[in-house]
Amino acid sequence: MKLRAKFNLIFAVWIPVLLAGLGFALVILRDLALGPELTRNTFFLFTMIVSAVLLMLFALGVLLLTDILRPLGLLMHAVQEVADGKTDVDIPISTTDEFGILAKNFKRMAVTIQTRQQELEIEKARLETEVFRRTADLCDINESLRSEQDELLRMTQMKDSLESRLRQSQKMSTIGTLAGGIAHDFNSILTSIVSYADMAIYETPQDSPTYPMLENLMRGTMRAQHLVKQILLFSRQMKPEKKYFECRMVLEEAVTLLKASTRKEIRLHQKIETESTRIHGDPTQIFQVIMNLGTNAAKAMKDCEDGDIYFSIDTVELKDQDVKVYEKMKPGMYVRIRVQDQGAGMDSDTVERIFDPFFTTADVGGGTGLGLSVVHGIVQDHGGDISVASQLGQGATFTVLLPAAAAEAGAKQTGPEMLTEKKHILIVDDEADLAFLIKKMLERFGYDITVRISPLEAMEVFNSRPDRFDLVITDFKMPLMTGVQLACELRNLSKDIPILLMTGFSEILDQKILEEAGVSSIVRKPVVAADLNETIQGVLNIQKQSNSNSTQGES
CATH class of the missing domain: 3.40.50.2300 (Response regulator)
Structure with a gap:
């Protein structure tokens, strides 16, 4: 390419091919500009010197390309890889010059960084494991604290409940003591009434119009006597007196009394499926059992507009395979009393605890929690067993089993031999x-x-x-x-x-x-x-x- 310049000094310029950003320029000066005094030899020498210089510059460029720029490019590439996070780098420089030493040290630095990163990863994993373990421990501790707090809250609530029931029990004990004293005084008054009524019946002819009245008076006083006995038994001022008796008669008497004390919307039914229901026990205590179960059945139906309570009594034989489900029961004949209501029923947890002392489903102050516990104790004292079947919304059925006595056991004799001589x-x-x-x-x-x-x-x-x-x-x-x-x-x-x-x-x-x-x-x-x-x-x-x-x- 020809370029014109001032004074026509530059004849031509060839643009070189650049290698790795470096190159050279060939400049030819016009001979006319050098002056006529230069000879051809001088020009040739000058040309050779320029060519040598250019050749040296070319060699220097090649040397710069192979010994400086290439290692430098490899080092820059390695630096970029390390910067990108890749520490496993390979620098193919094996010279012993500065670039070789730099490449060797750089590679060692990369290995050190890689080792440190691995150690950091291991330490990180260890710390994460430790943090996880500590976190798990903290979770366990928190869970334990929550459990202890829940247990403390439950025990506090139980303590408050037991204190309330204890106060209620103490009130009932006081009432029982007061009732026992009243019953004792009432029994003294009743003694005169019974004795005089007995004398009046003896001295009144049976065809007299007053005779039935006196008999009704006697029955009423005997019922009052029975009531006094129950009050004294309730107040623990009397020991049970066991004898042979027909359990169905006690059931009939209890149902009659419950009808008078239960609201009219609740209908009471009784079913006696056998004539012989003789047992050996305390009639007053069995009466108390039936009354308690009947009263509880009526309370269970307090939210019902109306309904029915069923009382039934029969006999059942327990065989060897049957008694396995009962505690301290033997094979044989048993009198079975069942009380079934149509109330709200109970869940399984309540059924499990229903006979525990001081456990009650009534509101605070509404019961002592002793009723069914006492019933359970009475039944066991008579060698029997009591169980309950219930589900929420389906009422409850209480079943009492009492050992049956033989029909001739305890049968009343014709009476002692009347002595003829006067005593x-x-x-x-x-x-x-x-x-x-x-x-x-x-x-x-x-x-x-x-x-x-x-x-x-x-x-x-x-x-x-x-x-x-x-x-x-x-x-x-x-x-x-x-x-x-x-x-x-x-x-x-x-x-x-x-x-x-x-x-x-x-x-x-x-x-x-x-x-x-x-x-x-x-x-x-x-x-x-x-x-x-x-x-x-x-x-x-x-x-x-x-x-x-x-x-x-x-x-």
Whole structure:
């Protein structure tokens, strides 16, 4: 390419091919510009020098390309890879010059960085594991703290509930004590009513219009006597008295009483599926069981507009495979009592705890939680079992199993053999009216009666002629001396004298102490003439048989 320049000095310029950013330029100067004085040789020499210089520049460019630019490019590429995060780099420079040393050190630096990164990754993984473990520990601790807080809250709530129930139980205990005292006083009043009603029935002809009235009066007073016994049993002022009886009769009586105390919208039904429901137990306690179950059934239906409660009694035989599901039950015949309601029912947790002491589903202050626990204890004390089947919204059915007694067991005999000879009885009671009323009741059976209203007077008259009396009837509670103490004194004077201890339902007497005192039998107030006479005849017959055996032994 030709270029024109000022003074026509430059003849031509060739643009070189650039190599890696470097190159050279060939400049030819016009010969005319150098002046005519230059010779051809001089020009040739100058041309050779310029060519040599250009050749040197070309060689220098090649050297620069191979020994400087290429290693520098490789190093720049390696730096870029390390900057991009790749530490496993390979720099193909094996020279021993500065570039080789730099490449070697750079590669070692990359290896060191890689090692540090691996160590950092390992440490990071370790720290993450440690953090995870610590976090898990913290979660466990938090969960444990939450559990402990929940347990503390539950125990606090249980404590408050138990304290409330304890206060309610203490109130009930106070009420029971008060009821026991009232029942004792009421029983004393009832004794006179029963005795006089009994005397009135005896002295009234059966065809008299007043005779049925007196019978109704007697039935009412006996029901009142039964009620007093229940109150005293509730207040723990009386021990259970077990005997043989028909359980269906207790069920009928309980249902009759429940009908009077249950709102009219709730209908009570009873079904007696067998005639023989004889068991050995305390009728009052079984009555309490049925009343409690019936009352609970009525309470379970408090939110129902109307409904039915079903009472049923029958007998069932438990075989070996059946008793496995019952605790302390033996194969045999059992009287089964069922009480079914149509109330709200119970969930499984409530069913599991329903017989636990102090557990109640009533609102705070609405119950002591002792009802079904007491029922459970009574049933177990009678050798039986109680269970409940219930689901929410489907009511509940309570089933009571009591060991059945043989039909002939405890069957009432025709009565003791009536003694033909006249017997003399000493009656000791600090209540003069009651003492003379009993005297009049027994005189109609042909007894000779002596009455004393003081234990000291009784000891005096007995000591004067001990063989004069065939039997002594003494009250338990008297001033100066109890009936048991009087019995001990009289036994010291005559070791064979039969003694009957007359007491109300409220006294709890130790049988061992009574035997040591020589008490032959206990007579409960109120006294009915026929029952008292039967007891007297039984004791005298035992005494007669004992004396007869002693006489035969001596002969």
